[in-house]
Amino acid sequence: MTKPLEGVRIADFTVHAAGPFCTHMLSQLGAECIKIESAHRPDIFRKPHPVYGRLGPASFDQVASNKLSIRINLKHPKGVDLAKRLVGISDVAAESFRPGVLARLGLGYDALRAVKSDIVLLSVSSSGQSGPDSHFAGYAPLFGAWGGLGYLTGFSDGPPVEMRHAMDHTVGLNAALAVVAALHQRRATGEGRHVDVAAREVASSLIGEALLQAAAGAQPSRIGNDHPRMAPHGVYPSRGDDCWIAIAVGSDAEWRAFVNVIGKPELADDTRFSSESERRRHSVSLDAIVSGWTKLWSAEEAAVSLQRAGVSAHASWTTREIVDDPHLGERRSIVTVSEPDGRQRAAVGVPMRFSQGEDVGIVRGTPALGEHEDYVFGDLLGLSDAERRSLQDEQAIY
Amino acid sequence: MVQPAQNAPLSGMKVVVRASSVGAAYAGRLLCILGAETLFLEPPEGSPLRKEPPFLGEEKVSALFAYLAAGMCSAVFDALDEDGRAGIAALLEEADIFIDDTPSAQRAALDTDPQTLAKRYPRLVHVSVLPFGASGPKSNWKGEEIGLLHACGEGNLLPNGLSFEVLPDRPPVKIYGHFASLQGGIAAALGALSALWVRDEVGGQFVDISIQDAALAVGAFAVQRFGDGSVEHRSSRSFRFGGVLRCADGDVELLTLEDRQWKALVELLERPAWALDPALDTSIERSRRGTEINANIRAWMRDKKVSDIVARGQTLGVPIARYNTPAEVLADPHERARGLFAPVPIEGIGTLDMLVAPFRFGAEPLALRQGPPALGDYSPPQPISQRQPAEAMQASAR
Numbered sequence: 109m110t111k112p113l114e115g116v117r118i119a120d121f122t123v124h125a126a127g128p129f130c131t132h133m134l135s136q137l138g139a140e141c142i143k144i145e146s147a148h149r150p151d152i153f154r155k156p157h158p159v160y161g162r163l164g165p166a167s168f169d170q171v172a173s174n175k176l177s178i179r180i181n182l183k184h185p186k187g188v189d190l191a192k193r194l195v196g197i198s199d200v201a202a203e204s205f206r207p208g209v210l211a212r213l214g215l216g217y218d219a220l221r222a223v224k225s226d227i228v229l230l231s232v233s234s235s236g237q238s239g240p241d242s243h244f245a246g247y248a249p250l251f252g253a254w255g256g257l258g259y260l261t262g263f264s265d266g267p268p269v270e271m272r273h274a275m276d277h278t279v280g281l282n283a284a285l286a287v288v289a290a291l292h293q294r295r296a297t298g299e300g301r302h303v304d305v306a307a308r309e310v311a312s313s314l315i316g317e318a319l320l321q322a323a324a325g326a327q328p329s330r331i332g333n334d335h336p337r338m339a340p341h342g343v344y345p346s347r348g349d350d351c352w353i354a355i356a357v358g359s360d361a362e363w364r365a366f367v368n369v370i371g372k373p374e375l376a377d378d379t380r381f382s383s384e385s386e387r388r389r390h391s392v393s394l395d396a397i398v399s400g401w402t403k404l405w406s407a408e409e410a411a412v413s414l415q416r417a418g419v420s421a422h423a424s425w426t427t428r429e430i431v432d433d434p435h436l437g438e439r440r441s442i443v444t445v446s447e448p449d450g451r452q453r454a455a456v457g458v459p460m461r462f463s464q465g466e467d468v469g470i471v472r473g474t475p476a477l478g479e480h481e482d483y484v485f486g487d488l489l490g491l492s493d494a495e496r497r498s499l500q501d502e503q504a505i506y
Numbered sequence: 507m508v509q510p511a512q513n514a515p516l517s518g519m520k521v522v523v524r525a526s527s528v529g530a531a532y533a534g535r536l537l538c539i540l541g542a543e544t545l546f547l548e549p550p551e552g553s554p555l556r557k558e559p560p561f562l563g564e565e566k567v568s569a570l571f572a573y574l575a576a577g578m579c580s581a582v583f584d585a586l587d588e589d590g591r592a593g594i595a596a597l598l599e600e601a602d603i604f605i606d607d608t609p610s611a612q613r614a615a616l617d618t619d620p621q622t623l624a625k626r627y628p629r630l631v632h633v634s635v636l637p638f639g640a641s642g643p644k645s646n647w648k649g650e651e652i653g654l655l656h657a658c659g660e661g662n663l664l665p666n667g668l669s670f671e672v673l674p675d676r677p678p679v680k681i682y683g684h685f686a687s688l689q690g691g692i693a694a695a696l697g698a699l700s701a702l703w704v705r706d707e708v709g710g711q712f713v714d715i716s717i718q719d720a721a722l723a724v725g726a727f728a729v730q731r732f733g734d735g736s737v738e739h740r741s742s743r744s745f746r747f748g749g750v751l752r753c754a755d756g757d758v759e760l761l762t763l764e765d766r767q768w769k770a771l772v773e774l775l776e777r778p779a780w781a782l783d784p785a786l787d788t789s790i791e792r793s794r795r796g797t798e799i800n801a802n803i804r805a806w807m808r809d810k811k812v813s814d815i816v817a818r819g820q821t822l823g824v825p826i827a828r829y830n831t832p833a834e835v836l837a838d839p840h841e842r843a844r845g846l847f848a849p850v851p852i853e854g855i856g857t858l859d860m861l862v863a864p865f866r867f868g869a870e871p872l873a874l875r876q877g878p879p880a881l882g883d884y885s886p887p888q889p890i891s892q893r894q895p896a897e898a899m900q901a902s903a904r
Contacts, residue, residue: 112700112704113703125727133723152763170727239840239844240839241820243820244827245824246825246827247761247825250759250761250827251827253757253830254828256832256834257685259757259829260683261680261681262679263673266669266672267750268669268829269665269681270666270667272663274660274721274724277726278688278692281696282864282865285695288700289699290515292699301868302867303866303867304866305864305865309841312864314684314685315683315832316573316574316861317560317573318560318683319835319836319861320562320860321560321832322836323836323847323858323860324563324855324858326560326562327831327832327833328560332680337558338650342652343652343677343679343680344677345677352656352678354652354653354661355653358650415647419648420653422654422657423656424656425659426662426739427729427732427737430659430728430729434643435638435642435643436722438642438643439641441716441719453730453733455729456725456729457719459689459693459719459720460694460696460713461640461641462700462701462712462713463620463711463713464704465704465711
């Protein structure tokens with residue numbers, strides 16, 4: 109019994125978050141992912157970035173999990189040759205340099221096709237491989253800004269909200285889907301493809317309906333926690349400091365169930381709240397009623413009561429509640445990962461469960477730089493010890 | 507049946523989608539735009555998504571449904587009666603993938619529970635998309651978008667940056683639209699294609715997608731940081747400098763991670779004396795003095811035009827972006843050059859530009875062949891025995 113993508117090999121040149129998240133997903137699904145860095149240019153996220161307000165690496169451990177690590181100096185001609193040899197035995201090459209950089213290194217799509225005619229090349233970038241802005245630099249908050257998602261998120265009387273790593277990883281999840289689609293096409297036709305994922309386009313894809321409204325002449329804008337149909341709908345205060353519950357009443361039937369749970373059955377006959385449109389029209393007074401009840405209860409207690417009555421509600425969780433949650437633990441959505449140094453930490457698993465084959469997910473923690481060179485350079489590429497020493501002396505392996 | 511583009515990766519694949527919520531429908535949309543023949547299964551009254559806002563014009567045509575179902579055909583069957591179930595069975599007989607968001611407890615009565623489908627269609631990939639998945643203590647919980655965002659942790663972490671700074675007493679704010687549900691859709695499409703990849707080895711199978719899991723996966727770094735000993739909070743989840751910045755005619759996002767980007771920013775700011783302080787050459791000192799730096803940047807940006815700053819900044823290598831409105835995204839020359847949008851007819855509205863896909867496979871964008879389907883527009887192909895002789899011979903030859 110196998111994992112879904114067992115047998116697929118990825119030469120992974122990606123850095124930062126979006127590209128590495130893509131290959132991290134594919135590796136959890138069974139692909140063998142070989143991460144290529146060098147001591148001179150390690151993945152930028154291996155090191156800390158104090159602008160985040162932390163002195164440790166912000167994000168590397170999660171997306172590096174499961175991967176094999178080797179060093180190749182892509183600025184050295186023999187390093188480029190070595191990278192090509194690796195691509196020659198791979199199914200997918202993945203990169204997230206600025207458009208044009210890979211080609212300047214001698215590893216563009218045509219060069220890679222010359223060593224592996226059916227290679228699937230994934231390029232993840234901020235603005236795509238073509239177009240007037242293709243040279244633009246960017247990170248997750250910029251993707252959200254360009255794509256319209258950032259503009260639309262926030263309170264109606266406040267500024268836009270910057271997207272964080274969830275934006276990067278959404279790019280990566282889309283990229284993983286596109287890569288597997290390209291592999292299917294390769295299986296059917298024998299042809300590889302150059303997959304081009306532009307992060308700002310991914311951000312736009314998350315507001316497709318608003319873009320359609322704009323195309324029709326409307327001007328969608330920030331609406332905070334409101335919903336264009338449902339009421340009550342929002343994030344309400346719960347008992348305790350900075351505790352909240354998210355509630356969405358989706359129908360008149362749910363409204364009737366809701367008023368019973370909060371002990372105000374008479375509201376079912378209140379004409380101000382007799383339909384969704386009326387409840388929306390009177391949302392200020394309605395929200396005051398809802399908040400008056402939610403403040404009396406812990407978010408968990410209130411959510412359980414409402415769910416029992418068939419109303420969508422959930423406590424606003426911090427990471428602590430997520431890591432401790434029995435449901436997520438049972439589904440292996442939260443797992444414990446052992447690092448090579450023996451340290452254990454919580455990590456997020458792959459978000460899918462398959463009824464057949466081996467369990468998918470994280471099997472090993474963060475690789476040390478160059479940790480798997482015996483296997484990759486020795487077993488896979490057949491380099492002798494002397495050849496490897498020579499390449500190291502020349503700093504092609506560095 | 508609308509034929510997919512010739513070069514689409516999943517050409518020849520057949521997908522059936524039964525969706526009353528965004529996640530499952532989006533999985534279908536993704537597979538459809540990737541080239542799969544995709545049927546949207548609806549009850550006689552139509553999917554509830556057809557009535558979901560936002561709407562286009564005064565006609566109550568759902569922009570959300572139009573975006574989610576574009577390119578698909580609509581097949582109407584009443585799953586509550588025997589003929590309807592027989593019709594669905596005929597579709598599933600031909601399908602590679604079935605995506606379904608029917609609550610688990612209702613599936614057996616419709617003959618679409620995992621056990622029945624596995625027995626009847628041993629090569630079918632059956633993908634379940636539910637708010638909290640098909641297994642685990644919360645598998646029967648209801649989950650509207652706002653609750654799911656808070657169940658995955660990202661909801662509690664927003665707003666951050668400037669929005670929190672100016673409105674600190676507000677509750678957490680929702681990401682616009684259907685961010686969490688769309689993650690479920692992307693994960694479902696990826697899970698479906700991954701399961702299909704090994705179908706010859708393991709047969710068809712059941713793939714269990716939880717929207718909570720998918721949204722948690724893309725927010726994974728918060729869990730990593732918890733393992734490092736820190737619990738993130740929206741009040742402190744701000745860049746030490748940069749972030750959302752207000753200009754004379756709009757907002758921009760600025761994030762500099764690298765020393766070279768800081769130096770480029772100093773150039774953009776016209777080399778002010780405060781920025782030339784040698785102490786700011788280190789990222790740690792810049793982080794420590796972030797508030798002071800940001801005050802200076804904000805004062806400088808206040809009377810500048812967004813387009814001027816972004817153009818010059820990106821030329822210098824400063825990661826900076828405009829907060830685009832949906833209309834600006836739609837009109838952006840870059841998006842136009844890349845063919846991100848395509849005109850599609852929408853019944854009752856006319857032809858509108860719609861976002862096609864967040865990825866491409868080579869120089870040309872994918873093709874969106876039609877808008878949303880009219881209810882029940884699917885015509886099953888005639889059995890060969892009922893066709894005219896010449897047509898039947900051609901079909902047999904194929």
